[in-house]
Amino acid sequence: MDIVKKRITVLGATGSVGLSTLDLVRRNSSKFSIVSLTAYSKVEELAALAVEFGAELAVIGDETKLATLRNLLAGTSIEAAAGEGGLIEAADRDAEVVMAAIVGAAGLRPTMAAVRRGATVALANKECLVCAGDLLMQEVKAHGATLLPVDSEHNAIFQVFDVKRASSVEKVILTASGGPFRGRSYDSLKSVTPAEAIAHPNWDMGAKISVDSATMMNKGLEVIEAYHLFPIKKSQIDVLVHPQSVIHSMVEYSDGSVLAQLGSPDMRTPIAYSLAWPERMSAPVKRLSLAEIGSLTFEEVDLKAFRCLALARDAMEAGGAAPAILNAANEVAVAAFLSEKLRFVDISSVVSDTLAACDIKAPQSLSNVLEIDRIAREAAENQLALRAQ
Numbered sequence: 001m002d003i004v005k006k007r008i009t010v011l012g013a014t015g016s017v018g019l020s021t022l023d024l025v026r027r028n029s030s031k032f033s034i035v036s037l038t039a040y041s042k043v044e045e046l047a048a049l050a051v052e053f054g055a056e057l058a059v060i061g062d063e064t065k066l067a068t069l070r071n072l073l074a075g076t077s078i079e080a081a082a083g084e085g086g087l088i089e090a091a092d093r094d095a096e097v098v099m100a101a102i103v104g105a106a107g108l109r110p111t112m113a114a115v116r117r118g119a120t121v122a123l124a125n126k127e128c129l130v131c132a133g134d135l136l137m138q139e140v141k142a143h144g145a146t147l148l149p150v151d152s153e154h155n156a157i158f159q160v161f162d163v164k165r166a167s168s169v170e171k172v173i174l175t176a177s178g179g180p181f182r183g184r185s186y187d188s189l190k191s192v193t194p195a196e197a198i199a200h201p202n203w204d205m206g207a208k209i210s211v212d213s214a215t216m217m218n219k220g221l222e223v224i225e226a227y228h229l230f231p232i233k234k235s236q237i238d239v240l241v242h243p244q245s246v247i248h249s250m251v252e253y254s255d256g257s258v259l260a261q262l263g264s265p266d267m268r269t270p271i272a273y274s275l276a277w278p279e280r281m282s283a284p285v286k287r288l289s290l291a292e293i294g295s296l297t298f299e300e301v302d303l304k305a306f307r308c309l310a311l312a313r314d315a316m317e318a319g320g321a322a323p324a325i326l327n328a329a330n331e332v333a334v335a336a337f338l339s340e341k342l343r344f345v346d347i348s349s350v351v352s353d354t355l356a357a358c359d360i361k362a363p364q365s366l367s368n369v370l371e372i373d374r375i376a377r378e379a380a381e382n383q384l385a386l387r388a389q
């Protein structure tokens with residue numbers, strides 16, 4: 001008897017999460033088939049993946065590369081498209097699960113398209129929730145979509161959060177590895193290089209999120225992400241540094257029980273959970289050997305050295321457009337740091353000065369959010385120009 005394959009679309013197929021997703025699909029080819037794959041600039045890699053997985057549609061974000069994509073796919077039946085319209089079309093095709101793994105606010109419209117057709121969206125693209133959390137969650141409800149968190153912390157919480165008894169949850173505790181600069185003072189961070197910042201001790205990730213982990217903005221974005229995903233108050237979200245990245249997060253209940261999800265730091269576990277949900281599937285990750293690890297340690301966050309986490313919390317408290325502005329300014333600042341135009345420690349100052357320069361009136365629509373994102377990027381570029389003088 002033929003097994004009906006689950007139809008999967010991967011937005012951001014050439015990235016770290018995208019490739020881990022395709023690794024699982026490759027190993028389970030009798031269970032999954034690929035509908036659409038997208039990338040931004042890696043056109044050769046995208047075409048090769050589309051051919052390997054027999055995709056129906058391949059979309060390249062950079063429109064100047066459409067002709068190359070068409071050439072690479074000539075002689076196959078794979079359709080090619082480009083630009084934001086193409087990315088939205090990819091999300092719109094009838095896949096049951098859409099892996100939203102584009103990095104940054106660029107993923108917002110395609111992710112929203114998948115939500116609006118009521119798909120199951122495996123959400124890695126945390127920036128979507130940060131800049132449009134209220135709107136995205138409203139649309140999830142309105143269209144009966146299912147949102148499965150892929151981010152390891154939120155996937156952990158999803159696995160142990162008793163939604164039927166949400167009132168008995170006292171706290172959600174997000175763990176943080178502390179990144180490559182854990183234990184360093186603010187002053188010692190003034191001269192760190194992009195290569196040092198992206199060398200994460202536990203996780204192998206894309207450049208932007210690796211820098212976010214080094215500044216701890218990543219944990220700040222994750223606090224906001226948790227606030228939107230789970231029925232909890234802002235004050236119920238704690239962050240705890242746990243350098244081994246074995247406990248991926250915890251939920252504390254009113255009777256004092258603390259439930260956690262543990263595992264080796266490999267994104268293929270939360271991705272497998274999201275692809276197979278509500279079932280489970282096998283994933284080729286290193287099995288956790290606590291005896292080998294020996295001890296798990298914990299410490300408080302140093303908010304003086306890692307100001308981005310405090311900025312993100314403040315933006316969440318301020319509400320309205322503040323998280324969207326924080327996110328846009330951070331994307332601009334991280335890109336400037338990666339191209340050696342901004343010091344590591346100035347990422348936080350660009351973000352806070354951009355927040356101070358922008359109006360935080362709450363967005364009412366998706367186009368409102370995108371307008372706020374555009375204005376905040378301009379304001380952040382102005383901050384970069386001031387620092388370059």
Ligand code: NDP
Binds near residue numbers: 015018040
């Ligand atoms: P990568 O940088 O490795 O990959 C990003 C993907 O998005 C690539 O396919 C890239 O295409 C595509 N892309 C980049 N810019 C655009 C754009 N403007 N329009 C359309 N597509 C674009 O990122 P990661 O895989 O590390 O992260 C993806 C998302 O998942 C992020 O939001 C991140 O925060 C989140 N996440 C990642 C984790 C990880 O372990 N990596 C863990 C938890 C969350 P191309 O390759 O052609 O440039």
Ligand code: MG
Binds near residue numbers: 152
């Ligand atoms: Mg995470």
